[in-house]
Amino acid sequence: MTNSTSIVSAFRGGIALAPNKQGLNKPIKTVPLPSELLFNAFEPWVKIGDIVMAGQRIAADTLASTSGCITEIQQYNTCCTIKLIPDGNNTFVPAITKAEHPMAAIEAAELAGLGGAGFSTVKKLLSQQQTQLTTLLINAAECEPMIACDEALMLESSSEIISGISTLMQITACQQCIIAIEDTKLNAINAIKRAIAVHANPKLRLTIVPTRYPGGAETVLLRQLTGANLTKRQHPAEHDMLCFNIATAYSVHHAAAHQPLFGRVVTIAGNAANEPCNVRALFGTPLSHLLKHTNNFPANLPDSDVTIKLGGPLSGQLLKSGVADLPTTAINSNCNAIIIERNNQTIVEKACIRCGDCADVCPESLLPQQLLRYQHSADKLNDYLLPNCIECRCCDLVCPSAIPLTDYFKQSKQALYAQTRLQVDAKLAETRFASRQARLARKAQEREQALLGKKREVATAPKPSTTDIKAALVRAKRLAGNSGSKR
Amino acid sequence: MSLVLHSSKSLTNVMLLVIIALVPGIAAYAWLVSPIVIINIVFCVLIACLTEAACMWLRSRSAVSALRDGSIILAATLLALAVPPQLPFWQLGLGAVAMVVLGKQLYGGLGQNLFNPAMVGFAFLMVSFPQTMTTWIDNMQQSVGMAQLVQAKWFMPSNIQWDSITQATPLESIRLASQYGADQATPLTQAALNRQVTNGPWPIVNLGFLVGGLCLLYKRIISWHIPLSVIFTLFALHGILALTSTQPQIGATLAIASGATMLGAFFIATDPVTAATSNTGRIIYGIGIGGLSFVIRQWGGYPEGFAFAVLLMNMCAPLIDSTVNRHA
Numbered sequence: 001m002t003n004s005t006s007i008v009s010a011f012r013g014g015i016a017l018a019p020n021k022q023g024l025n026k027p028i029k030t031v032p033l034p035s036e037l038l039f040n041a042f043e044p045w046v047k048i049g050d051i052v053m054a055g056q057r058i059a060a061d062t063l064a065s066t067s068g069c070i071t072e073i074q075q076y077n078t079c080c081t082i083k084l085i086p087d088g089n090n091t092f093v094p095a096i097t098k099a100e101h102p103m104a105a106i107e108a109a110e111l112a113g114l115g116g117a118g119f120s121t122v123k124k125l126l127s128q129q130q131t132q133l134t135t136l137l138i139n140a141a142e143c144e145p146m147i148a149c150d151e152a153l154m155l156e157s158s159s160e161i162i163s164g165i166s167t168l169m170q171i172t173a174c175q176q177c178i179i180a181i182e183d184t185k186l187n188a189i190n191a192i193k194r195a196i197a198v199h200a201n202p203k204l205r206l207t208i209v210p211t212r213y214p215g216g217a218e219t220v221l222l223r224q225l226t227g228a229n230l231t232k233r234q235h236p237a238e239h240d241m242l243c244f245n246i247a248t249a250y251s252v253h254h255a256a257a258h259q260p261l262f263g264r265v266v267t268i269a270g271n272a273a274n275e276p277c278n279v280r281a282l283f284g285t286p287l288s289h290l291l292k293h294t295n296n297f298p299a300n301l302p303d304s305d306v307t308i309k310l311g312g313p314l315s316g317q318l319l320k321s322g323v324a325d326l327p328t329t330a331i332n333s334n335c336n337a338i339i340i341e342r343n344n345q346t347i348v349e350k351a352c353i354r355c356g357d358c359a360d361v362c363p364e365s366l367l368p369q370q371l372l373r374y375q376h377s378a379d380k381l382n383d384y385l386l387p388n389c390i391e392c393r394c395c396d397l398v399c400p401s402a403i404p405l406t407d408y409f410k411q412s413k414q415a416l417y418a419q420t421r422l423q424v425d426a427k428l429a430e431t432r433f434a435s436r437q438a439r440l441a442r443k444a445q446e447r448e449q450a451l452l453g454k455k456r457e458v459a460t461a462p463k464p465s466t467t468d469i470k471a472a473l474v475r476a477k478r479l480a481g482n483s484g485s486k487r
Numbered sequence: 488m489s490l491v492l493h494s495s496k497s498l499t500n501v502m503l504l505v506i507i508a509l510v511p512g513i514a515a516y517a518w519l520v521s522p523i524v525i526i527n528i529v530f531c532v533l534i535a536c537l538t539e540a541a542c543m544w545l546r547s548r549s550a551v552s553a554l555r556d557g558s559i560i561l562a563a564t565l566l567a568l569a570v571p572p573q574l575p576f577w578q579l580g581l582g583a584v585a586m587v588v589l590g591k592q593l594y595g596g597l598g599q600n601l602f603n604p605a606m607v608g609f610a611f612l613m614v615s616f617p618q619t620m621t622t623w624i625d626n627m628q629q630s631v632g633m634a635q636l637v638q639a640k641w642f643m644p645s646n647i648q649w650d651s652i653t654q655a656t657p658l659e660s661i662r663l664a665s666q667y668g669a670d671q672a673t674p675l676t677q678a679a680l681n682r683q684v685t686n687g688p689w690p691i692v693n694l695g696f697l698v699g700g701l702c703l704l705y706k707r708i709i710s711w712h713i714p715l716s717v718i719f720t721l722f723a724l725h726g727i728l729a730l731t732s733t734q735p736q737i738g739a740t741l742a743i744a745s746g747a748t749m750l751g752a753f754f755i756a757t758d759p760v761t762a763a764t765s766n767t768g769r770i771i772y773g774i775g776i777g778g779l780s781f782v783i784r785q786w787g788g789y790p791e792g793f794a795f796a797v798l799l800m801n802m803c804a805p806l807i808d809s810t811v812n813r814h815a
Contacts, residue, residue: 350498350556351598355759356710357496369764370808400496401598 013363021148022276031293037284065262102256109260112333115245140246141216144312152278154188158195164253214392288326350401358395502557508699515695519688535563542592565605585611700753712769720777
């Protein structure tokens with residue numbers, strides 16, 4: 001085999017969790033085209049009744065994922081939901097079909113990253129055009145339990161993935177590419193190895209990382225591979241790296257072939273899922289549609305018994321109203337799994353005894369017990385590096401007092417963010433005020449200058465003659481006499 | 488696998504494991520010193536639980552949930568192990584009440600207290616009843632029967648000739664010897680001192696607590712930082728003193744095998760609520776406890792300074808946490 005395979009050792013912190021990938025024995029399912037697609041955005045760029053094409057912009061950062069008609073726009077306070085009825089033709093906008101080179105096609109399709117953060121692939125690629133990077137890192141670790149969408153994709157479409165990676169390497173002009181996969185994903189490793197052998201690209205390297213959560217988190221993965229201590233606030237480019245999810249590479253392949261997917265593979269799993277599986281979903285597909293067509297809709301369970309998470313069992317977002325939220329929630333680029341669980345136990349949160357187990361498992365080497373203690377003090381939270389928290393929930397998992405630490409940290413982060421924004425606003429207001437004061441002072445000075453000039457002008461002007469003055473006095477007296485007689 | 492993934496290690500499990508880890512030490516104590524320690528533990532736990540329940544009731548909280556986590560049972564056991572076995576019941580009971588009320592509930596219960604509750608109870612007893620708190624019965628079974636002793640414990644120690652059966656602990660003798668030196672009526676030789684320490688039951692009792700402490704380390708209930716730094720500091724300081732002093736001194740090895748060193752290092756100083764929390768912080772905290780307890784043992788007014796060392800370092804823990812590095 002031409003490629004080299006290397007193995008890295010375990011990182012600090014984290015937990016060895018059972019992978020529990022359920023639906024991998026079946027091929028990736030497809031569901032019929034949904035009767036309607038939902039897009040959440042801040043402000044619509046379309047009107048009701050507009051006919052849109054796939055890839056057409058319908059809001060600031062949202063593209064229509066297929067062609068159809070806008071039938072409803074629901075406005076809320078700060079956002080809106082756009083409803084699109086697909087026409088079934090999937091006509092692309094001309095920019096996509098006529099793109100001359102891969103980057104243009106990717107830009108036209110506004111490819112979003114398919115990792116957890118959903119960061120725009122286009123932005124990532126564009127931001128790196130000036131700097132020369134050495135390494136392209138493809139994240140195929142997929143460390144979170146239950147989520148298997150990337151693994152399923154590697155098993156079925158390894159060739160397309162490698163083709164997508166080659167395209168990415170062309171665009172970024174990287175000298176090498178590292179594909180990181182967890183050591184328990186043996187079939188995926190073999191599939192990727194075979195695909196690399198077929199493509200015979202000597203720049204591709206496979207790196208086996210230990211199966212340990214959260215080894216696939218960008219900061220943790222980079223630390224494992226490079227030893228560089230990168231935090232969430234830094235960009236991998238500082239270490240001459242650019243990191244993409246493996247599913248993004250698959251999307252790149254399709255976009256470069258003028259057939260962008262506007263969709264992703266989603267894992268459906270959990271102990272209340274009837275048929276755990278991986279399924280292809282168009283962006284905007286309501287969750288209820290996906291679940292119904294994969295025979296996973298939790299219909300025979302009372303609503304209060306079911307919890308549904310969008311995203312993995314650890315990092316996912318809980319649907320607040322459970323089953324009732326399914327028809328109104330739609331798949332977007334960073335939604336990699338739907339986890340349906342029966343709640344069978346209620347956990348009572350107890351007091352923190354500061355045992356420090358959380359600090360032992362924290363992959364970012366934070367002190368969660370201190371972050372919890374100082375949750376109302378912004379200065380302390382910054383001191384203890386709260387912004388570095390990657391919200392992996394390892395601390396929640398080991399807490400003997402069952403404290404949902406990450407939930408508290410998310411709240412604290414929001415408060416911190418709001419405070420920073422206030423500070424930024426205050427700074428802006430201050431500079432605005434200062435510049436206004438300066439402007440007013442300048443104007444006053446200018447006025448004074450002008451007045452002085454006038455005075456000087458008057459002073460230097462030739463004196464009027466005495467006859468003129470006398471005539472003026474006579475005129476004035478007459479005027480005064482007239483007004484006096486009137487009175 | 489459930490969505491609600493969480494640790495198998497619950498608060499109750501942690502407390503239970505620590506109590507189980509105390510068993511070898513308690514057994515050695517009961518066997519070699521006095522079985523009355525078991526009665527003391529039961530009595531102290533009972534009073535502490537009643538006080539805890541009463542406090543929770545006054546604070547309109549669930550008494551059951553507070554008792555269920557087992558933290559107060561552990562604290563009461565530690566207090567009963569720290570006091571002299573013949574301490575009258577009423578004093579022990581008062582100590583237990585002080586432990587729960589002053590040491591824990593006044594701060595808001597579990598996880599909120601600044602000071603180690605068991606050591607608050609101990610310090611309360613030490614300053615209130617210095618006479619009974621510094622008198623230890625040596626080899627009790629030979630001198631007086633169990634029934635007689637229990638009976639005596641209900642009252643002030645007046646109906647037994649205590650003087651005939653008690654004597655100062657080895658540490659007390661050493662303290663007196665090193666403080667007053669040859670001026671004392673019966674000067675202590677190094678050989679006599681060594682004999683006094685090694686012949687007593689304390690090295691074995693300490694060994695029992697060491698075994699339990701190592702179990703806790705193995706089960707990852709505690710980390711090595713605090714116990715090791717406490718023991719190492721005591722060892723080093725006593726060693727330096729023994730090498731440099733002309734007076735008879737307890738050697739480094741005997742120092743860590745006497746008194747409450749092992750109980751303190753593994754079970755008391757490691758209370759996570761009141762200790763420093765980062766690993767570096769823990770080491771500083773342990774060194775502080777070792778150093779202070781050496782100073783109090785050697786030059787202070789009390790034979791065993793561990794409780795005061797722990798309380799003093801409890802005060803320093805927040806400072807340590809905010810000065811050492813902010814991440815693990």
